[in-house]
Amino acid sequence: MRTSMLRRLVTVATALGLGSAGLLGVGAVPAQAVVQDCPRGYFCAWKTDNATGTMFKTKVNTPTLGAWDNAFRTVANRTDKFLCTYDGANYADPVGAGVRDPDPELRDWGGPGSYSVSSLKFVPTARECDGPAYPEWHSYTAPKAAGFGDLNADRKSDIVVRDTAGRLWYLPGDLTGRMIGTGGWNAMNALTRHGDFSRDGREDVIAREASTGKLWLYPGTGTGSLGARKLIGSGGWNSMDRITAFGDLSGDGRADLIAVEKATGKLWLYPGTSTGTLGARKLIGSGGWNAMNTLVAPGDTNGDGRADLIAREASTGKLWLYPGRTGAVGSRVLIGSGGWNVMASFLAVGDFGGDGVNDIATVTTSGYVGEGCRGVGCLVLYGGTGTGTLKPGTPEMHNWSGLNGAF
Numbered sequence: 001m002r003t004s005m006l007r008r009l010v011t012v013a014t015a016l017g018l019g020s021a022g023l024l025g026v027g028a029v030p031a032q033a034v035v036q037d038c039p040r041g042y043f044c045a046w047k048t049d050n051a052t053g054t055m056f057k058t059k060v061n062t063p064t065l066g067a068w069d070n071a072f073r074t075v076a077n078r079t080d081k082f083l084c085t086y087d088g089a090n091y092a093d094p095v096g097a098g099v100r101d102p103d104p105e106l107r108d109w110g111g112p113g114s115y116s117v118s119s120l121k122f123v124p125t126a127r128e129c130d131g132p133a134y135p136e137w138h139s140y141t142a143p144k145a146a147g148f149g150d151l152n153a154d155r156k157s158d159i160v161v162r163d164t165a166g167r168l169w170y171l172p173g174d175l176t177g178r179m180i181g182t183g184g185w186n187a188m189n190a191l192t193r194h195g196d197f198s199r200d201g202r203e204d205v206i207a208r209e210a211s212t213g214k215l216w217l218y219p220g221t222g223t224g225s226l227g228a229r230k231l232i233g234s235g236g237w238n239s240m241d242r243i244t245a246f247g248d249l250s251g252d253g254r255a256d257l258i259a260v261e262k263a264t265g266k267l268w269l270y271p272g273t274s275t276g277t278l279g280a281r282k283l284i285g286s287g288g289w290n291a292m293n294t295l296v297a298p299g300d301t302n303g304d305g306r307a308d309l310i311a312r313e314a315s316t317g318k319l320w321l322y323p324g325r326t327g328a329v330g331s332r333v334l335i336g337s338g339g340w341n342v343m344a345s346f347l348a349v350g351d352f353g354g355d356g357v358n359d360i361a362t363v364t365t366s367g368y369v370g371e372g373c374r375g376v377g378c379l380v381l382y383g384g385t386g387t388g389t390l391k392p393g394t395p396e397m398h399n400w401s402g403l404n405g406a407f
Contacts, residue, residue: 023198027110033108034354038076043083045121051109061121064092072117076109077102081122084129089118097129105358124165127402134161134169134177135379135400139356146299148195148247148255149349151203152224160205162191162405170224173352180225187211192299192406194245194348195255196220198230198276205407206232206245212236217276232277239263239292246297247307248272250282251326258284258309265290269327284328291315298348299358300324302388310335310346310360317341321388322381335389342367343380347406357384363394363400370395377401 037050038044046054051074059079065071069089077083077100084091085098098113098118125133137180139157149157158172160180163169168181185191190208197204202220207229209216215233240259246269250255254272261268267285270278290387293314301308306324311332313320319336322329343362353359364370364378373380383391400406 035074035076035106038078038080038105038106041080041347042078043122044076044078045112046074047071048109049073050057051076058120059122061091063119065120067117070116072112073115074110075100075112076106078104078106079122081124082126082129083099084121085112085117086119087114087116091119091121096246099126099129101126124167124206125163125402127163131399133163133165133167134171135377135403136175136377136397136400137171137173137177138175138396139349139352140175142351142354143356145251146350146358147357148193148203148245150301151193151220151351153202153222153224157223158224159347159349160191160193160407161403162186163279164257164402164404166404168226172224178224186404188216190243191241191405192245192257193407194247194299196261197232197245197272199254199274204255206243208233208237208243215243215278230276240268242292242295244295244297249284249298249307249327249329258297260285260289260292260295262290267329282327292320294343294346296346296348296360298360298384299350301358301384301386303386308388309347312336312340312343312346314341319390323388333388341365344376349383352381353383355383357386359384360390363403363406373398 011081020403038244042057042059046053058069080102083100086093127133137159142155145155151158159171159174161169166183166186167179168185169177169179171177176389188207189210193205196216198219201230202222204220205218207216211237215237216229217232218229221227239262241262243259246256246258250271255274257270259268265287267289268281269284270281273279292311294312296310299307308324309322309329311320317340319340320332321335322332342365344365347361351358360382362380366376368378377400378395380393380395380398382393
């Protein structure tokens, strides 16, 4: 876009904290608005390419624009929300909404992308311009309870996703979603779940607080929601990587946790206790685990009744199965010969296929190319065989981008 002398001057004025009065001189009365006159907390628009002339401003959703319909030529979004613009009234747009990022500091202003804007609204995440904040998830009723991946105990695998605004959404497996965390979850830099840690028969969530290194247990309520948190690690957990709720590895019937020590590459088991806390850790991998950039706890995949571990090797993109043993993991078996680095995340939530065998799902990066879906945000399902291997992946959904984690 051509940058006029006025726009360059306004950009300098913005950096110096000056409005139109400062731009024109002390005591001068501006003949027309400039971009810095847009108040913080508002969306503003002008009918000119250089943010001159009469200024439109609002901070509320606007289903029709009246005299400003199709008139925006320069826009600035000084709110802390994403701005959605639509070519039709009442937030209708046949080709999808235009999206403008939050910009309270006024660092990025310019053309609206479309000269046919007829309505606008403000949302916490870019996803919500054209749909819900959460993606679609569907699962079938399993023949028996898996003991994990099922927050409401209905024998259907469910998923929890975190959006970029720091909210948690519960996806019960029927293509719907429900908010279970209203905000603040971006303060956590590790989220994991696999079974009941609090010993009340309900699945729980474990989270690490980034600023403190504390580990928190959020007990499940049995309805898909989470109860008041409980401290289970008073600090030091920032020294650990790939914190993964595992299931029962120690053989005592309680859910356990595993984690890789960043400094040494050692793999540690943290056994669950009868009081819902974690016991003294036990070394189960003497080193080399920093070579794995993903750990997945899919439950029993080979039919021996023990929970297993799947790991992705960063340098090769290979997928390895480490069969569970009592208090340890066995010798690894190759189950994916390469190419798994195109997966951004792995979801291990039990038997979502409803055939009695545990499965895994993945969310893709830009490098993925599959039948019916390619690039970022494809949900790919891999059914388990019951012998420790996986069936070929099936792309199911393409709306899993723009999130901040899923587990």
